[in-house]
Amino acid sequence: MSQSIISVENVTKSVISNDNQLSILKGISFNIMEGESIAIMGTSGAGKSTLMGLLAGLDQPTSGSITLLDSTISSMDDEQRAKIRSESIGFVFQNFLLIPSLTALQNVTLPMLLRGNEDQKNNELKAKALLEKVGLSGRETHLPTQLSGGEQQRVALARAFVTQPKILFADEPTGNLDQQTAQNIIELLFAMNTEQGTTLVLITHDAELAKRCQRTLIINDGQCQESV
Amino acid sequence: MKANKMIISWSWREIWSGQLWPVMVALTLIIACVVALSTLALRVEKVMTNQGKTLLAADLVLRSTNPISPSLINQAEEAGLTVSTQSRFQTMAFSDTKMQLVTVKSVESTYPLRGVLNLRDETEQIKHQVNPNELWVSARLLSILEAKVGETVAIGDAELTISGVIIDEPELAYNPFNSIPNLFIHSSNLEGTGAIQLGSRVRHRLFINGEPTTLAAFQSNYELQAGERWVDQNSESRAARLMDKAKQYLSLTILMVILMAAVTLILTCLHYVRNRSETVSMLKSMGSSRAWLRSWLTTQVLIMFVVAFVVGSSLGLLLEYLLRIPLVDILPKVLPSVGIQPFLFAIGVSLCIGLPALLIPLMRLLDAPAINVIQKQTVQYSKKSWWLLLLPITALVVFYGSNKLVWMVLAGLLILFIVLAGLSYGLLTLLAKLKWSAALSLALSRISRSPKNSMMQLAALSGSLMLVSLIWLVKSDLLGDWQQTLSPDAPNVFSINISPEQRASYLQDIDSLTLPRSDAFAIIRGRVTEINDIQTTDMAVYESAETRILRREVNFTWMDQLPEYNEVVAGQWSGEKTVSVEQNIADELGLKLGDKLTFEVNSQSFSATINSFRAVEWQSLKPNFVFIFSEDAIADLPATWMVSFRAEENQTDRVTQLARSYPTVTLLDLRTMANKIQSLLRQISWSLTGLATLGVMAGILLIFTLLRLSLNERKREITLYRTLGASKKRISHTLWAEYGLLGLSAGIVAAIAAEMILFALMRWGFELPAQLHPAMWFLLPLLAVLIVFASLSSVIKALLKPLR
Structure with missing residues (x-):
C-alpha cells in the first residue's frame, strides 16, 4: 500500500473582496497517494486554481492543514515552502511561463540552478537529454519567442521534469494549444509521468483528459467530491 | 563557477x-x-x-599701510610660498614741459606672480618684467607728459629714463576714483624717489603664490596688524x-x-x-x-x-x-x-x-x-x-x-507638480465637455480614462521642459545682465577734479569734441559720523566686515533731480536738508525714512534727513552715489566736479586734447580695463552657453526617451485595437491627437512654471532684476509638440505593425 503524499484536512480559504469576505474553499479534506495521478475539475471560479495554489504551497489556507511529503506546509513560512518546491515540485502552466531572455536549454537548467545545483555542465547534459526526449533537440539555443506555443510547452515539460520532482502540478497545460498539439503534449506528459513515477495533480476543464487520471476531484461551491 | x-x-x-x-x-x-x-x-x-x-x-595679497616686514617674507618663503612685494604711492611726475599726478608702482623683477605684464620697449620688443633703473609708463601718461621713450622723467627726487610703454598689466582697479595714470619702477629705485618718508601715504602689497592649503595655513596663522588686510580672488x-x-x-x-x-x-x-x-x-x-x-x-x-x-x-x-x-x-x-x-x-x-x-x-x-x-x-x-x-x-x-538656488528649483518643481495636477485635471474635464472630432475625443477619453497616469506623464514632460527652458533662460538673463554692464555706449572715460570755475567750459569742450557725456556731478568727500545722533563708532555695524562705509570716506553729491537710472524704491525726492540713500547700504545700516544722518566734510559737521531710498546698479559704470543730497544740504561746501563720457578706440586724440587743455583735471581712461572685463565676460558667456546647450540636449533626449517608453507601454492596447478592427489611420490619428495634446499642454504649463521659477531665481537667487520672456510662451509649447512628434514618428511604424 503506497503512502499518502499530500494530505488535506478541513482546509478553508477566504479572501476579502470589496470589503466582503468571500469563502472560496469551505472545509476540504482529501489525500493523494504517492505516484497517483489526479485531476481537479470544476467550473470557472469554483476554486480549482486556489486549491492548486494551496497544495503546491504557493499560498496559505485560511484554516485547516496541508501536509506535503511529511511536512505541514500550511504552517511554514514563504522561504521554507520555496525550499520544498525547489526540491520536490514541478510545474506546467497554461501560458508556459518561460523566461523570455533565456534560451530553451537555459530555461530547462533553471530549476536545477534554483535548487543550488551549480554544476552547470552536468545540468546542461541533463537538460539536453530531456529536450531530446520532448523532441526539441537542435532547438536548445532558441529563445521562447522563436518557438511555437506547442514547442514552448514542450520546453516547459522538460523544465518541469528535469529535477525529477516527486509531485507535478499542471494547470490547464493544454489550455492555450490547438487540439493536435494539445494531444501530443498530453501524451508526452503522461509518458514522462509514468516513467519517472511522479505524482500528478492536473487541473483541467477537459473531461476526456480527466479520464486519463486515476482519480478526479470535482470542486463545486467550495466543496470537493470524488467523482466515481 | x-x-x-x-x-x-x-x-x-x-x-x-x-x-x-x-x-x-x-x-x-x-x-x-x-x-x-x-x-x-x-x-x-x-x-x-x-x-x-x-x-x-597673485593667489593671495596682503595689503598694508606699513612696509611688509622682512620676517613675514621669510616666513612665507620658509613655508614654500613664492612672494613678491610692491609699494605704491602717488607723486608728481615731471617731463621737460609737463607734470602729472601719477601712481607709482614699485615692484620686484618677480612681479607679477599671476597674470601678464607686457611692456614694449623702444625696439618694439615685449618684456615681461621690470628691472632696476627701468621706468615703464602708460601710453596716456606718455602723451600727457608729452614725452618720448628714451627721455628722462623725474619721479620725486629720482631721474629715470623712460624704458617703454605698458601694454598689459594685471591689477587694474575698478574704482574710477582711485585710478590715476600708472608707471612701474623697480623696487631698488624706490628709495631714490624720496617718496618714502614719515607720514607719506605709501601702500604696500605682499603678493603670495602657493598651494591652496599652504596658503590657507599661512593666512590663518598670521595675525593681521592695524592697517593690514588680506585680499584674495573672493574678496x-x-x-x-x-x-x-x-x-x-x-x-x-x-x-x-x-x-x-x-x-x-x-x-x-x-x-x-x-x-x-x-x-x-x-x-x-x-x-x-x-x-x-x-x-x-x-x-x-x-x-x-x-x-x-x-x-x-x-x-x-x-x-x-x-x-x-x-x-x-x-x-x-x-x-x-x-x-x-x-x-x-x-x-x-x-x-x-x-x-x-x-x-x-x-x-x-x-x-x-x-x-x-x-x-x-x-x-x-x-x-x-x-x-x-x-x-x-x-x-x-x-x-x-x-545653496538657495537649488532649494528654489526643488520647491519650484514641487509647486509645479501640484499646479500641474490641478491644471491638467481642470483642462481635461473642460476639454472632455466639448465636442471634438473622433480622433480627438478618443484621445481625450484615453487621457481621462487614466487620469493618474496621464497626470504623471504630463508632470514628467512639463517638468523636463521647464528645466530645459530654465537652463537656457537663466543663462540668457545672466549674460544679458553682464553685457548690459558694458553696453556699447557705456561711458568709459571719467574726468574728476574739475574745479567749479572750469566746469562750464570743460563740459562745453567735451560737447564740441562730440563725445557723448553724462551730466556733471559735484563731488564732496566726507564721512558718516552719526545716525540719529548716535556716534557711528559706537555702533556694532561699524566693525562689521561687510559694511565698510562707516570706516571710510565716501563721495557725496547734490542734485536737483535724482538721476533717472536710479529707481526710488521708498519715500520721495523732496524736502529741505534731505538725503537719498542707496537701498543696500540703508539695509546694512538699518536706516529708515526720516532718520537723521550726520556727516563730516573737512571737519565740518552737518545733518540731513533721509527722504528716500534708491536702487543703484553699481556695475552700470554710470556715475553713482550712496548719498545724494538736496542742494541746500551741501551745495555751499567746497566741491570738485566729475563727468563721464564715451570715447571710442580711435578717439584717443580727443581725450588727449582734453587732458592737455585741462592739466589739473584727472582723466580716468577705463577703455583698456573695459576691454579686459569684456573679454573675461566673453569667455564666461561662451562656457555658460556651452553648458546650457548640453543641459538642454540632455533634457530633450530624456523627454524623447520618456515618450518612447510611454508609447511602448501602449503596444498591447494598440494591438487590441487593431484586433478589434480599428484602422491604422484611426489609431495613428488618435495617437497623434493624444500626444499632441499632451505635448501642447505640457509646453504651456512648463512655460508658466518656468516663468514663475525664473522670477524667483533671478530675484532672490542671482539678485538680478526679473523679466518676462514672451518668446518662451510660444517656443516652449512648440518645442514640446516637436519633440512629441519626433518621438511618435520614430515608433509609430513599429506600433502599427501588422498583427502576427
Missing part, C-alpha cells in the same frame, strides 16, 4: 531584452553628463579662478561676484540634468518592474529563495552600474572634449587638470540616484507572490526599502544645503 557565469550572461540578456536598457541608458546619461559637466565646470572654475588671480596679480568684489554667479549657474545646470535623468531612471525602472513581476512569481513558484532572487537582481544592478560607469565616463570625457572645441580660443592652451574628482562625483551621484531608483522598485519585485503564476492577486508591497530615499536627500542637504 559556471552557474555564476550563466547568471551573469542571463542578467546581461535580461537587461537588453527586458526593458532594463533604458534604465542603463539613463544611468549612462547621468554619469556622462556629470562627468562632462563637472570636468568642464571644474576646468572653467579653475580658469576663472586663475583669471581672478590675474586681476589680483575682489566685481570679478568675484561674476564668478560666483557663474559657479552658481554651473551647479544649477548639473543639478537640473541630474534631476531629469533621475526622473527617467525612476520611470523606466517602474516600467521594468511592472513587466517583470510575472517572471519573479514564476521563479518563486519554482522554489527560488528570496536570497537567490536578491543576488539575481543585484547582479543585474551591478552590471548596469559598471557598464553605465565605463560607457558614461568615456562618453562624458568625449562630450567635454567636444564642448571645449568652440572654447579653444578662449580657454588657456594648457588646461588645468581635474584629477579623478569628476569621476568620483559621477559615481556618487549615480549611486545616490540609482540605488533608490533601482532598488526600491526591484525590492518590490521580491514581494511578487508565487501564487500570481496561477492567480493574479493584489500585492502588499513592503515599504522597508524606502529608507534608500535618505541617500539622495542626505546628499542634497550635504552638498546643496546652503
Whole structure:
C-alpha cells in the first residue's frame, strides 16, 4: 500500500473582496497517494486554481492543514515552502511561463540552478537529454519567442521534469494549444509521468483528459467530491 | 563557477531584452553628463579662478599701510610660498614741459606672480618684467607728459629714463576714483624717489603664490596688524561676484540634468518592474529563495552600474572634449587638470540616484507572490526599502544645503507638480465637455480614462521642459545682465577734479569734441559720523566686515533731480536738508525714512534727513552715489566736479586734447580695463552657453526617451485595437491627437512654471532684476509638440505593425 503524499484536512480559504469576505474553499479534506495521478475539475471560479495554489504551497489556507511529503506546509513560512518546491515540485502552466531572455536549454537548467545545483555542465547534459526526449533537440539555443506555443510547452515539460520532482502540478497545460498539439503534449506528459513515477495533480476543464487520471476531484461551491 | 557565469550572461540578456536598457541608458546619461559637466565646470572654475588671480596679480595679497616686514617674507618663503612685494604711492611726475599726478608702482623683477605684464620697449620688443633703473609708463601718461621713450622723467627726487610703454598689466582697479595714470619702477629705485618718508601715504602689497592649503595655513596663522588686510580672488568684489554667479549657474545646470535623468531612471525602472513581476512569481513558484532572487537582481544592478560607469565616463570625457572645441580660443592652451574628482562625483551621484531608483522598485519585485503564476492577486508591497530615499536627500542637504538656488528649483518643481495636477485635471474635464472630432475625443477619453497616469506623464514632460527652458533662460538673463554692464555706449572715460570755475567750459569742450557725456556731478568727500545722533563708532555695524562705509570716506553729491537710472524704491525726492540713500547700504545700516544722518566734510559737521531710498546698479559704470543730497544740504561746501563720457578706440586724440587743455583735471581712461572685463565676460558667456546647450540636449533626449517608453507601454492596447478592427489611420490619428495634446499642454504649463521659477531665481537667487520672456510662451509649447512628434514618428511604424 503506497503512502499518502499530500494530505488535506478541513482546509478553508477566504479572501476579502470589496470589503466582503468571500469563502472560496469551505472545509476540504482529501489525500493523494504517492505516484497517483489526479485531476481537479470544476467550473470557472469554483476554486480549482486556489486549491492548486494551496497544495503546491504557493499560498496559505485560511484554516485547516496541508501536509506535503511529511511536512505541514500550511504552517511554514514563504522561504521554507520555496525550499520544498525547489526540491520536490514541478510545474506546467497554461501560458508556459518561460523566461523570455533565456534560451530553451537555459530555461530547462533553471530549476536545477534554483535548487543550488551549480554544476552547470552536468545540468546542461541533463537538460539536453530531456529536450531530446520532448523532441526539441537542435532547438536548445532558441529563445521562447522563436518557438511555437506547442514547442514552448514542450520546453516547459522538460523544465518541469528535469529535477525529477516527486509531485507535478499542471494547470490547464493544454489550455492555450490547438487540439493536435494539445494531444501530443498530453501524451508526452503522461509518458514522462509514468516513467519517472511522479505524482500528478492536473487541473483541467477537459473531461476526456480527466479520464486519463486515476482519480478526479470535482470542486463545486467550495466543496470537493470524488467523482466515481 | 559556471552557474555564476550563466547568471551573469542571463542578467546581461535580461537587461537588453527586458526593458532594463533604458534604465542603463539613463544611468549612462547621468554619469556622462556629470562627468562632462563637472570636468568642464571644474576646468572653467579653475580658469576663472586663475583669471581672478590675474586681476589680483597673485593667489593671495596682503595689503598694508606699513612696509611688509622682512620676517613675514621669510616666513612665507620658509613655508614654500613664492612672494613678491610692491609699494605704491602717488607723486608728481615731471617731463621737460609737463607734470602729472601719477601712481607709482614699485615692484620686484618677480612681479607679477599671476597674470601678464607686457611692456614694449623702444625696439618694439615685449618684456615681461621690470628691472632696476627701468621706468615703464602708460601710453596716456606718455602723451600727457608729452614725452618720448628714451627721455628722462623725474619721479620725486629720482631721474629715470623712460624704458617703454605698458601694454598689459594685471591689477587694474575698478574704482574710477582711485585710478590715476600708472608707471612701474623697480623696487631698488624706490628709495631714490624720496617718496618714502614719515607720514607719506605709501601702500604696500605682499603678493603670495602657493598651494591652496599652504596658503590657507599661512593666512590663518598670521595675525593681521592695524592697517593690514588680506585680499584674495573672493574678496575682489566685481570679478568675484561674476564668478560666483557663474559657479552658481554651473551647479544649477548639473543639478537640473541630474534631476531629469533621475526622473527617467525612476520611470523606466517602474516600467521594468511592472513587466517583470510575472517572471519573479514564476521563479518563486519554482522554489527560488528570496536570497537567490536578491543576488539575481543585484547582479543585474551591478552590471548596469559598471557598464553605465565605463560607457558614461568615456562618453562624458568625449562630450567635454567636444564642448571645449568652440572654447579653444578662449580657454588657456594648457588646461588645468581635474584629477579623478569628476569621476568620483559621477559615481556618487549615480549611486545616490540609482540605488533608490533601482532598488526600491526591484525590492518590490521580491514581494511578487508565487501564487500570481496561477492567480493574479493584489500585492502588499513592503515599504522597508524606502529608507534608500535618505541617500539622495542626505546628499542634497550635504552638498546643496546652503545653496538657495537649488532649494528654489526643488520647491519650484514641487509647486509645479501640484499646479500641474490641478491644471491638467481642470483642462481635461473642460476639454472632455466639448465636442471634438473622433480622433480627438478618443484621445481625450484615453487621457481621462487614466487620469493618474496621464497626470504623471504630463508632470514628467512639463517638468523636463521647464528645466530645459530654465537652463537656457537663466543663462540668457545672466549674460544679458553682464553685457548690459558694458553696453556699447557705456561711458568709459571719467574726468574728476574739475574745479567749479572750469566746469562750464570743460563740459562745453567735451560737447564740441562730440563725445557723448553724462551730466556733471559735484563731488564732496566726507564721512558718516552719526545716525540719529548716535556716534557711528559706537555702533556694532561699524566693525562689521561687510559694511565698510562707516570706516571710510565716501563721495557725496547734490542734485536737483535724482538721476533717472536710479529707481526710488521708498519715500520721495523732496524736502529741505534731505538725503537719498542707496537701498543696500540703508539695509546694512538699518536706516529708515526720516532718520537723521550726520556727516563730516573737512571737519565740518552737518545733518540731513533721509527722504528716500534708491536702487543703484553699481556695475552700470554710470556715475553713482550712496548719498545724494538736496542742494541746500551741501551745495555751499567746497566741491570738485566729475563727468563721464564715451570715447571710442580711435578717439584717443580727443581725450588727449582734453587732458592737455585741462592739466589739473584727472582723466580716468577705463577703455583698456573695459576691454579686459569684456573679454573675461566673453569667455564666461561662451562656457555658460556651452553648458546650457548640453543641459538642454540632455533634457530633450530624456523627454524623447520618456515618450518612447510611454508609447511602448501602449503596444498591447494598440494591438487590441487593431484586433478589434480599428484602422491604422484611426489609431495613428488618435495617437497623434493624444500626444499632441499632451505635448501642447505640457509646453504651456512648463512655460508658466518656468516663468514663475525664473522670477524667483533671478530675484532672490542671482539678485538680478526679473523679466518676462514672451518668446518662451510660444517656443516652449512648440518645442514640446516637436519633440512629441519626433518621438511618435520614430515608433509609430513599429506600433502599427501588422498583427502576427
